[in-house]
Amino acid sequence: MSRLFLFLLITSHFSTFAQTYLAPFIGVHNKKSLWSPSLNINPGSWLDASDDSNYSVNGSQEITSITDKSGSTTFTVDGSPVVEQNNLNNLNTFLFDGNESIISASNVSWSNNGNHWAVGVFQWITVDDSKDSFFSADGTRTYAVSSASVGSWDGEIDYDGSNSISTGKAKNDFTVSISANTWVIISIVFNKSGNQIFGRINGIRRTGIDPYSVSMDAVTDLRLMRQRSNKKLKGRMAEFFHTADIPGTGGTDISDVEKAEGYLAHKWGLTSILDVNHPYKTSAPSN
Secondary structure (H helix, E strand, O other): OHHHHHHHHHHHHHHHHHHHHHHHHHHHHHOOOEOOHHHHOOEEEEEEOOOHHHEEEOOOOEEEEEEOOOOOOEEEEEOOOEEEEEEEOOEEEEEEEOOOEEEEOOOEEOOEOOEEEEEEEEEEEEOOOOOOEEEEEEOOOOOEEEOOOOOOEOOEEEOOHHHOOOOOOOEEEEOOOEOOOOOEEEEEEEEOOOOEEEEEEOOEEOEOOEOOOOOOOOEEEEEEOEOOOOOEOEEEEEEEEEEOOOOOOOOOOOHHHHHHHHHHHHHOOOHHHOOOOOOOOOOOOEO
16 A cells, blocks of 8 residues: 555656646747748848847947848948837838838849849838838849839839730739838749749739749849939838749749738738738748
8 A cells, every 4th residue: 555655756746847837848849939030041132120139229229230141142221221229010111101112232143044022111101202112122124112203102013114024014013002100011922933023012922923034133232222324212122132033932932922021911910911821810920
């Protein structure tokens, strides 16, 4: 009887120990880590206003220098964009007054066998020119995400005229307008493998699907809040990254783009603007 009592006592104590200590330990180690650009893709550029270890400011909170989080390229600051503290979901954002931009100091890796996709969180305040852009690439065969109008944002993927990536097409229009002072998640997909070019707003395709005729430049200059020339946009940026790769597992799959959109929406408190059928509407993507 005494041996049975001792066995039950030891078993009871082990059960309490397991519930108190092992269960949380197992729970933590079984928990999946969340998707992020640094873990799950190979970004060719990555600028993030929430990470103040990657830029310097003066006493007026004007950005004096900025570092590419991907480590792939270097950027220069054109003018004096300002850091707005705790502006979106308690995270910092960048404010551009229409005379400022961020541009790559050297060519960035823009596409691989023509494949390229980019995504960012932006808003516009005023539009003075139909070529004012959230971002663009300056090269022979490139594109810009431009307003397509003055005083409003009707939006287009500008294919750069006679050097168009899609034969016979100068642009691909967005089917919805973006209101001023409204945060949006913009995704652009150039899928050479799937012969598709299109744009997405807040996790849903909002352009036509154009054929991908001629591969874009493999390396080019990147310009944020600025068109290829000198057309600059007054607005805000929270985060942007791009990768020279297919947008998913192959063919017409865009699972990586959807994960990037989900990552940005949950990080920046923008899940309410994601399309109701988006796969990461209610939970952030994991590895």
